[in-house]
Amino acid sequence: MRSWRSAQGLRAAGVGVAVLGLMASGCGGDGGGAGADGKVEIRYSWWGGQERATLINKTIALFEKKHPNIKVKTDFQDYENFWKKFNTQASAGNAPDVFQNSVAFLRKYDDKRVLLDLSSQVKAGNLSMENFRAGLEKAGNVDGKLLGVPVGGNTFALVYNPAEYKKVGVTPEEGWTWKQYDEATEKISKNGKLAGDSGPGGIMYLYDLVLRQHDKAFFTEDGLGFTEADLKQWWTDNYDRTRSGVLTDPKKAEQVKPTSALSKDLSAGEFTWDNFLVRYTSETKTPLALAPVPTTDGKRTGQYISSLMLSGSARTEHPKEVAEFIDFMVHDPEVGTIMGYDRGVLSTTEQFEAYKPTGVSAQIAEYEKKVADNVEPITPHPAGADICEAAFLRIGTDVVMGKTSPEDGAKQFFAEAKTALAS
Structure with a gap:
C-alpha cells in the first residue's frame, strides 16, 4: 500500500451481482386501476431480512391509516433474489410501482427505461425534495432526472x-x-x-x-x-x-x-x-x-454520502400515489422513529431529529456528523x-x-x- x-x-x-438483461420498456402502465372499494393499489418491493420487513410493514400500516385511499401490496427478498425477481418483472413490463434501489443501479435501469422520472411529481407538489441532509437530495439525480429518493445515508x-x-x-x-x-x-x-x-x-x-x-x-x-x-x-x-x-x-x-x-x-x-x-x-x-x-x-x-433509495416504475399507472408514498416514507417523523438506522442514517431532517439514537446507532450518528462537512459529491x-x-x-x-x-x-x-x- x-x-x-x-x-x-x-x-x-x-x-453487486450480475443481473439479467432487460428488454426496453415503454412508458405505458399495467399497474392496475382502482379496486371495487375505490382504493388505488400500489406494489412495493425491497430487499433485506425479516427484521427490516417487520419495520417496513409498520410504516406501511401508518401510511395506509393516513392515506385510506391507497393500499400497499408488499414483497421482499434477500439481496440477490430481489434483483433476480425484479429483472424478471421488469423484463415483462411489470416492475413494482415503487421499490428499494441504490445509486449503483440508477443509470443501468434508466438506460433500459425502467425508472420513473419523479421530477414532474416534485413540480406538482406530490413529493418534496426539501430538508435532506448532507446533499442527499442530489443523490438520485442522473442526467437531469430524479430517479431515486434517499431513505437513509451512509x-x-x-x-x-x-x-x-x-x-x-x-x-x-x-x-x-x-x-x-x-x-x-x-x-x-x-x-x-x-x-x-x-x-x-x-x-x-x-x-x-x-x-x-x-x-x-x-x-x-x-x-x-x-x-x-x-x-x-x-x-x-x-x-x-x-x-x-x-x-x-x-x-x-x-x-x-x-x-x-x-x-x-x-x-x-x-x-x-x-x-x-x-x-x-x-x-x-x-x-x-x-x-x-x-x-x-x-x-x-x-x-x-451514499444511500438506499426509493424509485418508481416508469410503467406505473399511479405516479401521483407513488410520489405521495415516497414523500411519506422519507419525511414523516413517525416513520423515522420506526425505521431508525436500519437503512442508514435517516436522510431528512424531520426524521433525523425525530429519532433519538442510543448505543451503536448513536455512534453512527455522531460519526456522520463529524465527517459531514468534508464529504464530496458522488459520481453516478x-x-x-x-x-x-x-x-x-x-x-x-x-x-x-x-x-x-x-x-x-x-x-x-x-x-x-x-x-x-x-x-
Missing part, C-alpha cells in the same frame, strides 16, 4: 478494535494518514494474535476513495477512471501485506463468512459502510468503534457498475490468495469491466 500512496496516491455495502469508515489500536499507541481520528494506518496495522500484527486489518484489496468503494484522494475515481462518465498499472500496484501492495501477516489470511476470512473477519477476532479493523457497525457489534462481544478513512495529505478522505455509477463491483471483489480475492498475479488480475478485471460497461 505504501508504494501506491507515495507514488500515486474495498468489502462493499452490498456485493458513508465509508474503518470499523476497528480500540483496545488493539491503543496497545500500539495510535488513535485513528480525523486527518490521520495512510502512513499511520500502515504503521498501526503492522505493529498490531506483530504484537498480538490479530492481523492488523481484514484486507481491503477487493473493496471497490474503498479503492474509489483512495483514487479520489489522488484526483482520480473508480468510475467516470466515460468508464473507468484509473489504469491497469494503478490497479496492479494496489493489488501488489495488498498481496505483499497479506503474505507478511499484516492482513487477515483470506482463507480464514472465507471460512467464517458471512460473519466478518473483524467480528471473529481475526483482525483489528475492517473498512466498510458505517451502518455495518450495527451488524458487527451484534456478531461479537469485542467493543468496536468507527474511524474516518485515512488520508494521503492529512485532509482529504474522498468520502461521500454507469450501467454495468454492479458487474464491475462483483468482478473486483472476486478477482481481488483471487490475487491475495495467490491464485492469480496482480498483473494478470488487473488485466482480467479491465477485460471484464470493458465488457460490462459496454453492454
Whole structure:
C-alpha cells in the first residue's frame, strides 16, 4: 500500500451481482386501476431480512391509516433474489410501482427505461425534495432526472478494535494518514494474535476513495477512471501485506463468512459502510468503534454520502400515489422513529431529529456528523457498475490468495469491466 500512496496516491455495502438483461420498456402502465372499494393499489418491493420487513410493514400500516385511499401490496427478498425477481418483472413490463434501489443501479435501469422520472411529481407538489441532509437530495439525480429518493445515508469508515489500536499507541481520528494506518496495522500484527486489518484489496468503494484522494475515481462518465498499472500496484501492495501477516489470511476470512473477519477476532479493523457497525457489534462481544478513512495529505478522505433509495416504475399507472408514498416514507417523523438506522442514517431532517439514537446507532450518528462537512459529491455509477463491483471483489480475492498475479488480475478485471460497461 505504501508504494501506491507515495507514488500515486474495498468489502462493499452490498456485493453487486450480475443481473439479467432487460428488454426496453415503454412508458405505458399495467399497474392496475382502482379496486371495487375505490382504493388505488400500489406494489412495493425491497430487499433485506425479516427484521427490516417487520419495520417496513409498520410504516406501511401508518401510511395506509393516513392515506385510506391507497393500499400497499408488499414483497421482499434477500439481496440477490430481489434483483433476480425484479429483472424478471421488469423484463415483462411489470416492475413494482415503487421499490428499494441504490445509486449503483440508477443509470443501468434508466438506460433500459425502467425508472420513473419523479421530477414532474416534485413540480406538482406530490413529493418534496426539501430538508435532506448532507446533499442527499442530489443523490438520485442522473442526467437531469430524479430517479431515486434517499431513505437513509451512509458513508465509508474503518470499523476497528480500540483496545488493539491503543496497545500500539495510535488513535485513528480525523486527518490521520495512510502512513499511520500502515504503521498501526503492522505493529498490531506483530504484537498480538490479530492481523492488523481484514484486507481491503477487493473493496471497490474503498479503492474509489483512495483514487479520489489522488484526483482520480473508480468510475467516470466515460468508464473507468484509473489504469491497469494503478490497479496492479494496489493489488501488489495488498498481496505483499497479506503474505507478511499484516492482513487477515483470506482463507480464514472465507471460512467464517458471512460473519466478518473483524467480528471473529481475526483482525483489528475492517473498512466498510458505517451502518455495518450495527451488524458487527451484534456478531461479537469485542467493543468496536468507527474511524474516518485515512488520508494521503492529512485532509482529504474522498468520502461521500451514499444511500438506499426509493424509485418508481416508469410503467406505473399511479405516479401521483407513488410520489405521495415516497414523500411519506422519507419525511414523516413517525416513520423515522420506526425505521431508525436500519437503512442508514435517516436522510431528512424531520426524521433525523425525530429519532433519538442510543448505543451503536448513536455512534453512527455522531460519526456522520463529524465527517459531514468534508464529504464530496458522488459520481453516478454507469450501467454495468454492479458487474464491475462483483468482478473486483472476486478477482481481488483471487490475487491475495495467490491464485492469480496482480498483473494478470488487473488485466482480467479491465477485460471484464470493458465488457460490462459496454453492454
